[in-house]
Amino acid sequence: MNSPVVELTHATIAVGKRAVLRDVSFSIQAGDFVGVLGPNGAGKTTVMRAILGLLPPTSGTIRVFGEAPKFGASTIGYLPQLRTVLPDLRVRGLDYIAISLHGERWGLPSLAAADRHAIEETLDAVGASDLARRPLSDMSGGERQRLLLAQALIGKPKLLLLDEPLISLDARHQEVVIDVVRRIARERGITVLFSAHELNQLLGAIDKVLYLGNGHAALGTVDEVVTAPVLSRLYGTEIEVLRAGGHIFVMSRGRDVERDAHQHDHDHGHDHHGHGH
Amino acid sequence: MFQYEFITNAFIASGIVAVVSGVTGYFLVMRGQTFAGHALSHIGFAGATGAGLIGLSPLWGLVGFTLMAGIGMGLMSERISNRDVAIGVVLALSLGFGLLFLHYYTSFASQATALLFGNVLAVDRGMIAALGVLGAVVVVGLGVIMRPLIFATLQPELAEAKGVPMRFISTAFLAIVALAVAACAQIVGVLMVFTLMVGPGATAQRLTGGLWSGLAAAALLALAEAWLGIAIAFETDWPVSFCIAVLSAIGYFAAMMVPATARHAH
Numbered sequence: 001m002n003s004p005v006v007e008l009t010h011a012t013i014a015v016g017k018r019a020v021l022r023d024v025s026f027s028i029q030a031g032d033f034v035g036v037l038g039p040n041g042a043g044k045t046t047v048m049r050a051i052l053g054l055l056p057p058t059s060g061t062i063r064v065f066g067e068a069p070k071f072g073a074s075t076i077g078y079l080p081q082l083r084t085v086l087p088d089l090r091v092r093g094l095d096y097i098a099i100s101l102h103g104e105r106w107g108l109p110s111l112a113a114a115d116r117h118a119i120e121e122t123l124d125a126v127g128a129s130d131l132a133r134r135p136l137s138d139m140s141g142g143e144r145q146r147l148l149l150a151q152a153l154i155g156k157p158k159l160l161l162l163d164e165p166l167i168s169l170d171a172r173h174q175e176v177v178i179d180v181v182r183r184i185a186r187e188r189g190i191t192v193l194f195s196a197h198e199l200n201q202l203l204g205a206i207d208k209v210l211y212l213g214n215g216h217a218a219l220g221t222v223d224e225v226v227t228a229p230v231l232s233r234l235y236g237t238e239i240e241v242l243r244a245g246g247h248i249f250v251m252s253r254g255r256d257v258e259r260d261a262h263q264h265d266h267d268h269g270h271d272h273h274g275h276g277h
Numbered sequence: 278m279f280q281y282e283f284i285t286n287a288f289i290a291s292g293i294v295a296v297v298s299g300v301t302g303y304f305l306v307m308r309g310q311t312f313a314g315h316a317l318s319h320i321g322f323a324g325a326t327g328a329g330l331i332g333l334s335p336l337w338g339l340v341g342f343t344l345m346a347g348i349g350m351g352l353m354s355e356r357i358s359n360r361d362v363a364i365g366v367v368l369a370l371s372l373g374f375g376l377l378f379l380h381y382y383t384s385f386a387s388q389a390t391a392l393l394f395g396n397v398l399a400v401d402r403g404m405i406a407a408l409g410v411l412g413a414v415v416v417v418g419l420g421v422i423m424r425p426l427i428f429a430t431l432q433p434e435l436a437e438a439k440g441v442p443m444r445f446i447s448t449a450f451l452a453i454v455a456l457a458v459a460a461c462a463q464i465v466g467v468l469m470v471f472t473l474m475v476g477p478g479a480t481a482q483r484l485t486g487g488l489w490s491g492l493a494a495a496a497l498l499a500l501a502e503a504w505l506g507i508a509i510a511f512e513t514d515w516p517v518s519f520c521i522a523v524l525s526a527i528g529y530f531a532a533m534m535v536p537a538t539a540r541h542a543h
Contacts, residue, residue, distance in 0.1 A: 046289065049438075052438045054437065054438060064436070071440040072438065072439040072440040078434075078438050080435055080438070081434070089431075089482065090482060090483065090485065090486035090491075091431065091486055091488070092486045092487065095486070095487065095488055096431055096432075099428045099432070100428060100432055100436075100439075101422075101425045102433055103424055103427070103429075103432075103436060103439060103441065104425055104436070104440050104441045105424055106421055106422065107421065107423065107424055108420055108423050108424060109423060109427060151435075223312075228288060269493065275503065
């Protein structure tokens with residue numbers, strides 16, 4: 001078997017003083033499309049930030065492409081969860097992406113012809129060429145998400161970290177995003193970590209699921225991981241898994257925990273709007 | 278009117294300040310930190326009156342205080358420096374101290390109006406040189422941090438992941454803003470820094486989605502408002518800062534009226 005793309009070995013990852021993941025081990029193989037699931041605060045974003053090298057493990061090791069995570073590695077494409085509520089900015093899509101290329105360099109921004117070409121190429125790949133000239137403030141949530149997805153694909157990364165790319169999208173746009181990611185990942189042999197609130201929308205696309213909860217993590221196929229014993233351990237409460245009509249429902253005391261989590265996050269999102277900066 | 282040296286001086290000084298303020302203000306608006314810029318100018322009032330009290334030049338008292346406050350706001354986490362209530366409390370406190378300093382140095386009181394509302398017609402050669410130095414530092418500083426600054430503004434999560442030093446960038450930016458505010462306050466006064474610093478930047482944001490065209494528009498708008506303001510003041514004998522404030526407001530609200538379809542042409 002090839003060496004894994006991402007490998008955590010007895011890793012403990014803390015945010016501030018709180019250990020979000022405790023003594024976690026798993027390894028993700030090249031080309032896998034992994035759905036990252038779990039209740040709020042279980043560490044979906046934390047795992048991605050650790051892989052990016054932003055959160056070094058307090059104990060244990062993390063290996064990405066066989067090495068310790070490197071800051072700003074070009075082999076990783078990252079789509080952060082949209083926490084920043086942008087003001088009414090008329091920045092064009094092209095400029096928005098352009099600044100992320102070598103944005104860490106000092107001096108005045110500039111766009112080389114090769115970079116412009118790379119941007120247009122990835123916009124085309126996600127079917128969003130028209131967004132290059134449109135201002136950000138005129139884009140819908142789905143269009144912004146596609147713009148960010150195009151941005152994450154620039155530089156031909158071998159690993160894509162997509163943090164809640166479906167948030168605030170309607171069902172139709174969610175499917176479009178999943179399909180685009182699935183297609184490009186297959187074509188280019190990219191390994192994908194795709195975090196989401198709901199398992200069902202990802203069922204047709206993912207090879208594996210990484211379920212997080214209660215400081216633990218479980219990686220495997222849906223049939224291996226989404227079971228009553230595994231999820232009960234992750235949620236720290238008794239969980240029932242019901243399958244009906246090609247859907248899977250994760251229930252706790254008769255309530256759908258994923259749906260509850262989703263509702264909760266919507267409230268949370270509004271809260272961010274209120275105090276947005 | 279250019280036969281008068283004080284008018285020529287006023288045009289030169291306000292020209293330097295307008296370009297510097299317009300460009301700085303464009304980034305302030307983009308970052309959503311206009312209130313921080315407003316607060317810095319009020320903190321500068323305490324610095325200027327305090328400097329007068331101990332016999333120093335009000336300009337350098339203003340520069341010193343705004344610079345310290347800008348760096349302090351930047352070093353505190355973004356979350357704190359963007360919190361309107363905290364900034365508002367510090368702002369009011371600074372004005373209070375400014376009042377206290379004035380209270381103990383009564384001969385300075387005649388200058389208080391100039392500090393609060395500006396006095397561009399009293400600018401001399403020495404002040405022009407000082408404004409030129411401040412302006413050059415601001416423009417060069419912005420030029421150096423511009424790329425990571427915009428990246429950190431538009432995509433903070435990704436910028437952090439790419440290794441942009443976020444704390445340093447936001448601190449350096451607010452330090453630069455502090456210098457621009459100190460320069461701007463010489464022309465329109467600490468209470469009216471918004472007119473030259475935020476008005477043109479916000480108007481430019483509404484007019485164009487391009488970065489360079491936006492910066493150019495902000496600088497040109499500020500310049501036009503400052504010079505036209507002085508000219509109107511010369512003809513009417515109204516206060517200069519009033520004229521500039523009116524032009525700034527007209528520019529902003531006119532840009533808001535521009536129909537969305539016309540703006541899409543870009």
